[in-house]
Amino acid sequence: MGRVPCCEKVGLKKGPWTPDEDKKLLDYVRKYGHGNWRSVPAKAGLERCGKSCRLRWINYLKPGIKRGNFTAEEDRTIIQLHALLGNRWSIIAAHLPQRTDNEIKNYWNTNIKKRLIRMGLDPITHKTIKQNTFEPFGGGHDQSKDTINICHVAQWEGARLEAEARGSKLQVGSGSSQLSGLILSKIPTQPCLSSHSVSTEHNTAYNMYALVLATTHDFRSSMSTLSIPTLPVVSNIPQMKNTESILSYKGDNNVMGASSQIKKLMEGCLSNLQDDDIMVAVEAFRTARSESIEELFNEPTST
DNA sequence: AAGGTGTGCAACCGCGCATTC
DNA sequence: AGAATGCGCGGTTGCACACCT
Numbered sequence: 049m050g051r052v053p054c055c056e057k058v059g060l061k062k063g064p065w066t067p068d069e070d071k072k073l074l075d076y077v078r079k080y081g082h083g084n085w086r087s088v089p090a091k092a093g094l095e096r097c098g099k100s101c102r103l104r105w106i107n108y109l110k111p112g113i114k115r116g117n118f119t120a121e122e123d124r125t126i127i128q129l130h131a132l133l134g135n136r137w138s139i140i141a142a143h144l145p146q147r148t149d150n151e152i153k154n155y156w157n158t159n160i161k162k163r164l165i166r167m168g169l170d171p172i173t174h175k176t177i178k179q180n181t182f183e184p185f186g187g188g189h190d191q192s193k194d195t196i197n198i199c200h201v202a203q204w205e206g207a208r209l210e211a212e213a214r215g216s217k218l219q220v221g222s223g224s225s226q227l228s229g230l231i232l233s234k235i236p237t238q239p240c241l242s243s244h245s246v247s248t249e250h251n252t253a254y255n256m257y258a259l260v261l262a263t264t265h266d267f268r269s270s271m272s273t274l275s276i277p278t279l280p281v282v283s284n285i286p287q288m289k290n291t292e293s294i295l296s297y298k299g300d301n302n303v304m305g306a307s308s309q310i311k312k313l314m315e316g317c318l319s320n321l322q323d324d325d326i327m328v329a330v331e332a333f334r335t336a337r338s339e340s341i342e343e344l345f346n347e348p349t350s351t
Numbered sequence: 352a353a354g355g356t357g358t359g360c361a362a363c364c365g366c367g368c369a370t371t372c
Numbered sequence: 373a374g375a376a377t378g379c380g381c382g383g384t385t386g387c388a389c390a391c392c393t
Binding site: 063064084085086098099102106135136137138149150153 | 377378379380381382383386387388
Binding site for chain 2: 064065097104107151
């Protein structure tokens with residue numbers, strides 16, 4: 049059975065909202081609150097889908113929304129959080145309280161992404177593009193390069209999942225601001241397979257940051273954020289001798305297979321997470337200062 | 352001036368998750 | 373337990389405007 053549409057779409061208006069519609073929605077929500085969004089259009093006298101009303105309210109009408117140019121500080125926060133979280137716009141937006149996820153997403157796609165590309169950085173991994181070449185499999189590529197890339201992706205994914213987990217926690221968090229030794233750590237460029245020789249380029253250019261949650265202040269590992277005692281499963285990734293065993297690399301070419309495994313195994317760790325971790329990390333991140341990000345902001349924004 | 356192209360952004364769509372019944 | 377429902381998210385689309393030729 050297919051999914052039932054969120055509302056009866058026949059006869060409903062689509063497209064840009066008029067000032068009159070805005071006023072109706074604004075007046076209604078101010079008076080009664082939105083309650084069940086599906087019922088809002090009828091009650092507010094709008095010929096719109098409830099979903100459309102919700103979107104309009106969240107992205108435009110809700111009080112306290114800041115519009116207009118992003119500040120350099122906001123830019124930094126977005127870039128840093130994106131490096132950690134990927135396209136988790138809602139979580140990123142949670143750290144820019146007056147901005148909406150939609151606005152941040154648009155800003156990323158139309159502005160920051162292009163600037164990163166122009167600088168030769170991959171907007172997804174934030175690595176230099178030339179070292180991030182996932183060539184089509186079976187296309188006469190260098191296997192050792194692929195292996196290294198896989199290791200990097202696995203490291204990256206692990207780090208990202210940790211951060212993401214904290215983001216999720218934050219979203220539903222209770223607001224406690226007690227710190228638990230959260231630090232920011234730079235993941236080194238250490239090759240995962242010692243038998244392979246790795247170019248200096250790989251070693252110097254691969255700067256990946258991750259949030260590290262340590263339950264004690266005894267940070268035994270300065271080598272990798274993924275070697276955290278409280279996250280044993282994740283910590284295994286960089287040391288894996290046989291990456292294919294977890295990545296299903298040749299089987300389905302899907303590195304995300306590792307992510308889902310890690311994700312599942314990490315679930316048990318989430319209960320230890322503290323609120324506000326992300327914000328603390330962002331502050332730490334700002335202090336740590338990624339060279340490439342600094343470079344980005346030294347570059348003129350207009351061409 | 353007119354047509355083509357690029358850009359930015361608001362809004363839509365479909366999916367997945369959570370909640371309710 | 374499972375279907376129905378609602379919400380939120382991320383990806384995508386389409387329109388309006390700016391700029392170029």
